[in-house]
Amino acid sequence: MKRVFFMLVSMLVSVTALCQETVSTADTLRKDALNVFMSASDYVKKEIPFINYVRDRKVADVYIISTYESTGSGGSVTTFFIVGQGKYQGMADTLKSNISPDDTYDMRRAKEVKTLKMGLMRYVAKTPLAQYMNINFSKPLSETVSTDKWNSWVYSANLHAYSSGQKTYNYGYIFGYMSANRITEKSKFESSFGMDFQFDRNEYQDTTYISTIKDYYGELEYVKSINDHWSVGGTSYIQSSTYSNYDFSVRITPGIEYDVFPYSESTRRIFTISYRAGIEINNYNEETTRQKLQETVAFHSLTAGFKYIQKWGSIYTSLAWSNYFFDWSYNKLRLNTSVSLRIVKGLSFNIGGSASLIHDQISLPIGDASLEDVLLRRKMQATDYQYYTSFGFTYTFGSIYNNAVNPRFDY
Secondary structure, three states, rough: OOOHHHHHHHHHHHHHHHHHHHHHHOOOOOOOOOOEEOOHHHHHHHOOOOOEEEEHHHHEEEEEEEEEEEEEOEEEEEEEEEOHHHHOOOOOOEEEEEEEOOOOOOHHHHHHHHHHHHHHHHHHHOOHHHHHHOOOOOOOOOOOOOOOOOOEEEEEEEEEEEEEEOOOOEEEEEEEOOOOOOOOEEEEEEEEEEEEEEEEEEEEEEEEEEEEEEEEEEEEEEEOOOOOOEEEEEEEEEEEEEEOOOEEEEEEEEEEEEEEOOOHOOOEEEEEEEEEEEEEEEEEEOOOOOOOOOOEEEEEEEEEEEEEOOOOOOOEEEEEEEEEEEEEEEEEEEEEEEEEEEEOOOEEEEEEEEEEEOOOOOOOEEEOOHHHHHOOOOOOOOOOOOEEEEEEEEEEEOOOOOOOOOOOOOO
């Protein structure tokens, strides 16, 4: 047994020595490569092998922040903020990768890698690896620009269905949605229409409980840009909901918004204050706690939203207040927030959640809900608050370099 143990130890020592020798005689240019701190997938590491992917921002020559935004065409724009440190101090670039709604996942990541390569070139040019770089232009430029036959309009439609069950239980769900949007730098028009149908059947002893929920909605929104800080617009919302006790409801809400920072900086920071006021026309399925089957009420809301993305992390938060004019005690205060903080090397803290103080349930039906309604969540219940939260820590340690990709036994 001791003999086998010493054989295993000898093999381990030999393998370790061989690995060390291989590392020491491997690519001698690796030590001269650009140290980059960024969130990189295995694909990016494979496609951009001429840099060192380090885990600590403080030892990086360059750090890269990436953000993602949807576009009016149904596609997206990935923005890379490249910032130099140390001997690259003062160098900074912003590059965008435009993703078409028709692009596959593979096409998207290829475009993003191509953008990253171009953005890194002027930093790599200052390293010994620059002599091994080649730049090619693959396609001649066209002298003409084709026009958009859709005039920036984008249409979408989908339908989903789901069902499950067993001997004493059945569940069915159908969701449909369609939209027509046109988004430009000067204006934004968005429209959507949808339906949601849920069916539950539960058997307990000799009793069968059946629950159905039907929701229909439609929304129209138009926003006009005034300048780089101001916008005006309006929203119309229509709904019918068995759960919320709306036979038919219409909301018409004009509003105005101010961004403390220019809208052009929205991928890194945005701080908006918006005010909206409008009317609501409601027909209820059941008489409400205020003895109403139908009514027209006025309301207003004030919302502040803030987003900030930096090398130390990101913050997203919004605070909204709303109330009805007929009785200001019918109000609602809602806070949403999400924070990601890089505390020290390898350690980050993430927290997010939402909290609401609710005093505006004007559609709440009169009378007590039955046990079936409560357990099956068929009807809205009275509440003073609502919340959810999540938080956690992430800690990594070890080598600051993270260049290798090994997908073996991943699946």
